[in-house]
Amino acid sequence: MKKGFIISIMLLSxxxxxxxxxxxxxxxxxxxSKEDPPAEGYAWGADNQxxxxxxxxxQVSGISKNxxxxxxxxxxxxxxxxxxxxxxxxxxxxxxxxSLGDETYKIAILAHEIAHHLNNNLFTxxxxxxxDELDADKFAGSVICKLGLKLEDAKGLYLTQCPAQSxxxxxxxxxxxxxxxxxxxxxxxxxxxxPKLATKSAETGDFCFQNADRVxxxxxxxxxxxxxxxxxxxxxxxxxxxQCVYELExxxxxxxxxxxxxxxxxxxxxxxxxxxxxxxAGTLALQH
Ligand SMILES: [Zn+2]
Numbered sequence: 668m669k670k671g672f673i674i675s676i677m678l679l680s681x682x683x684x685x686x687x688x689x690x691x692x693x694x695x696x697x698x699x700s701k702e703d704p705p706a707e708g709y710a711w712g713a714d715n716q717x718x719x720x721x722x723x724x725x726q727v728s729g730i731s732k733n734x735x736x737x738x739x740x741x742x743x744x745x746x747x748x749x750x751x752x753x754x755x756x757x758x759x760x761x762x763x764x765x766s767l768g769d770e771t772y773k774i775a776i777l778a779h780e781i782a783h784h785l786n787n788n789l790f791t792x793x794x795x796x797x798x799d800e801l802d803a804d805k806f807a808g809s810v811i812c813k814l815g816l817k818l819e820d821a822k823g824l825y826l827t828q829c830p831a832q833s834x835x836x837x838x839x840x841x842x843x844x845x846x847x848x849x850x851x852x853x854x855x856x857x858x859x860x861x862p863k864l865a866t867k868s869a870e871t872g873d874f875c876f877q878n879a880d881r882v883x884x885x886x887x888x889x890x891x892x893x894x895x896x897x898x899x900x901x902x903x904x905x906x907x908x909x910q911c912v913y914e915l916e917x918x919x920x921x922x923x924x925x926x927x928x929x930x931x932x933x934x935x936x937x938x939x940x941x942x943x944x945x946x947x948a949g950t951l952a953l954q955h
Contacts, residue, residue, distance in 0.1 A: 686713065693741045695790045696748035697783050697799070699776050700829045702836055703879055708741030710758060717759065717777065720770075724778050728806075734784040736777075744828070745776050747783035747802040748790060755784045771820040772828075774848075775807045782806035787909040795875075796836045801846040808850025819852050833902070834903070835910050842913060873943060873948040878904040880926075884934075886953045889923040890915075904953060917945040926955045 687708040693722040696703055713721070713736040721736055734747070736753040745759035757780045759837075764773055782803035783790070811821045825844045838846075878886050884906050890899045900922070904910045920943060925936035934955055941951055 688857050691739060691741060691758075693739075693748060694759075696746040697780075697790050697796070697803075698742060698746040698786065699744040699779060700837065701743065701834075703742045703744075703746055703756070706741040708739055710737040710739035710741070713946055714761065717764070720774050720777050721781070723814060724774065724781055724810050728810060729898045730781075730785060732920055734781065747780040747788070757781065757784070767824075769820060769823070771811065771816045771896065772824040774814065774816065775811055775821045775824050778807040778810035779803045795909075795911070797833070797838045797913075800837055801842065802841045804846040805850035805853075808847035809848075809854035810825075810846075812854035812856035818848060818856070821847060821851075821905075830882075833910075835902075835904075835908060861943070870917045870945045871914040872917055872943045872945050873911050873913045874915055874920075875902050875909055875948060875950045876902065876922075877909045877950055877952050878906055879952045880906055880954050881904070882906050883928055884955065885927050886955075887925045887927070888953070889925075891921045891923065891945050892916075892918065893921070909950075911948070915943045917943050919943075922951070924955075 688711045690707065691710045692705075692707045693703055694705050700934070717736060717738075721732070725732055734757055735736055736757045736759070738757035738761045740760060740762075742758045744763050745757065747755070747757050756776070759777070767773055780803070783799065785806065786802055787930065788799045788803075808818075808821070810816065822844055825840055825847065829840045830837065831840045831845055833842070837843075876886070876888050878884070880886070886904045887901065888904060889901045890912065892899055898911050902910050902912065920941050922939050923936055924939065924943055926934040928934070936947050937955070939951070941949065943949060
C-alpha cells in the first residue's frame with residue numbers, strides 16, 4: 668500500500684514536470700503566416716490532440732522526430748525555431764489552434780512547421796526564407812494527401828490565414844497554395860486545383876534583390892517588361908533584406924530602383940536591366 672502510494676507520487680511528479688510551465692524566449696522563428704516578434708513567455712507540454720496529430724504526420728511520412736512540441740502564448744500562431752542549446756522546437760498557440768476548429772487546418776500547420784525542421788531550415792535573415800516557406804507548404808500538402816484529407820479543406824487555411832500579397836519573408840497566398848497543391852499532387856492524390864507551376868512552361872526563373880545599402884535606406888523595385896503594360900511587380904526591400912520574385916518568364920526586364928531614407932527623403936531613381944534565366948535564381952545587389 669505504502670509502496671503503491673510512493674509510486675503514485677512519483678508518477679504524479681513526473682507528469683507535473685512534463686507539463687510544468689517553463690520560461691522561454693523566442694528570438695528567431697518561423698511563424699506559420701506571420702513573423703512572431705522576439706518575445707519572452709512560457710511554454711508547457713503539448714495537448715494530447717496535438718501529440719496525436721504529430722504522431723500521425725511522422726508515421727505517414729516515415730520520418731523520425733528531430734524536434735519537440737509545446738504550447739506557448741509567445742507565438743501568435745505556430746512557429747518552428749532552434750533554441751540557444753540548438754534544440755529544434757515547435758510552439759503552437761492553443762487559443763489559435765482552438766479557434767481554427769478544422770482538424771485539417773491544424774494538421775497542415777503542424778506538418779508545415781515539422782518540414783522546417785526536416786529541411787534543417789535555420790530561420791536566419793540571410794537564409795532564403797520565402798523558398799523555405801514554399802518547401803514547407805509542399806511537404807504539408809503531401810501529408811494531407813497521405814492522410815486522406817481533402818485539398819479543398821486545407822486550401823481554406825491559406826485563404827483565411829495567409830496574406831494575399833507577399834510580405835518578403837512569406838510568399839503570396841496563391842504561391843503558397845500552389846506549393847501545397849504540388850505536394851498534394853506529387854504524393855499521388857488527385858488534384859482539383861491545377862497548380863500554376865505544373866501548367867506553366869518550364870521557361871521561368873526566380874530573381875532576388877539584395878539591399879546591400881546603408882542602414883535605414885529602403886529600395887522600391889518596379890519590374891517592367893517590354894511589350895507588357897504596367898509593372899509586372901513592385902516590391903520594397905528594406906536595408907539588409909533580400910526579396911525574391913518567383914516564376915518570372917525568362918527574358919530581359921527593366922527594373923526601376925528608387926530609394927527613400929528613414930526620413931522619407933526620396934533619392935533619384937536608377938534604371939537597370941536584368942536577365943531572368945530559366946530554372947536559375949539570379950540576384951541583383953541594390954546600391955545607390
Ligand atoms: Zn513556415
